[in-house]
Amino acid sequence: MIKDIRTYKLCYEGINEERDALAVKALAEHPMEIVVTEIETSDGQVGYGESLAYGCSDVVKVTIDKILKPLLLNEDEELIENLWDKMYKATLRFGRRGIVIAGISGIDIALWDIMGKKTKKPIYKLLGGAKKKIRAYITGGYYSEKKDLERLKDEVAYYVKMGFKGVKIKIGGKSMNEDLERLKAVKEVVGDDVRIAVDANNVYTFEEALKMGKELEKLNIWFFEEPIQTDLLDLSAELAKALEVPIAGYETAYTRWEFYEIMRKKSVDIVQTDAMWTGGISEMMKIGNMAKVMGYPLIPHYSAGGISLIANLHVASALGTEWIEMHLRRNDLRDKIFKEQIEIDDGHLVTPDRPGLGYTLREGVLEEYKCKS
Known part of the structure; x- marks a missing residue:
């Protein structure tokens, strides 16, 4: 069962001077910015996902924390397709694109990471x-x-x-x-x-x-x-x-x-x-x-x-x-x-042959790259 869902806003400023055409014409650029979703199950498995957060990490994080998380707590983490449909249908009136789908994306990736770890198989x-x-x-x-x-x-x-x-x-x-x-x-x-x-x-x-x-x-x-x-x-x-x-x-x-x-x-x-x-x-x-x-x-x-x-x-x-x-x-x-x-x-x-995504988050990284605001 899904015991908890935690989210982290991560930022990296190092590539801020490089821009694509959209950023050039908007005369602005955001730092490299992502929202990491961490899902913990009742049997101790932990999986990680990533959501789009181009300058909108606050909203993505709130969407996951306040809207999507309550839909999933105490649900069976193995029912990935069912959980996807539950999130999508519950947010039809204001979702279907953009921020909500970005939030669903991070959760879905984390669920697949858990499934791979539980079965001891790589996701592919x-x-x-x-x-x-x-x-x-x-x-x-x-x-x-x-x-x-x-x-x-x-x-x-x-x-x-x-x-x-x-x-x-x-x-x-x-x-x-x-x-x-x-x-x-x-x-x-x-x-x-x-x-x-x-x-x-x-x-x-x-x-x-x-x-x-x-x-x-x-x-x-x-x-x-x-x-x-x-x-x-x-x-x-x-x-x-x-x-x-x-x-x-x-x-x-x-x-x-x-x-x-x-x-x-x-x-x-x-x-x-x-x-x-x-x-x-x-x-x-x-x-x-x-x-x-x-x-x-x-x-x-x-x-x-x-x-x-x-x-x-x-x-x-x-x-x-x-x-x-x-x-x-x-x-x-x-x-x-x-x-x-x-x-x-x-x-x-x-492609790694290790279970789940096949990569392990480095200890302390969620705090090291935590967005300053």
């Missing part, structure tokens, strides 16, 4: 998967006053040296010509052996995205991620039809219902989703299997803490995806949260 095996290594592409090329073209080239050269065969560069935060110059500089470094994708973080209008997409085709760009606002699915479908460069997205969508519309409308060529905000491991598996049925490749998104990265990795292994997203910019909530080191082998993330 509980989900029926077999793939042990997933090729990672590295997202970089963030905007920074300290990063000129030479530093950008040095950054990408480091990724290539580590064995990664795909990189993704941020666009949309500078003029189109400036961003194209940045991409040409990256292409000089990686050559023809490494794939280059781009991410506009939803900032373009349809006309801007169409114009940029035509230029990206000339550079043989791998995919064009989140070119326009996620809500504009019909326009995104027009882009996908008009452009040869594949449209990827939308990680900013929530749950199977929204992703069904994305796929039904043919708004993307590549589906991207993330366990920390789409509804957890349970919902991400549903989206991934729906993508298989409808003929779309899925590439898990990643941008926050280590728990969500490993949750995404287990789902990727279960679904047998070819690629997964990874970051290498400084982030203690990824690199210093676990006792164990996240395993990378020749450009691949290695």
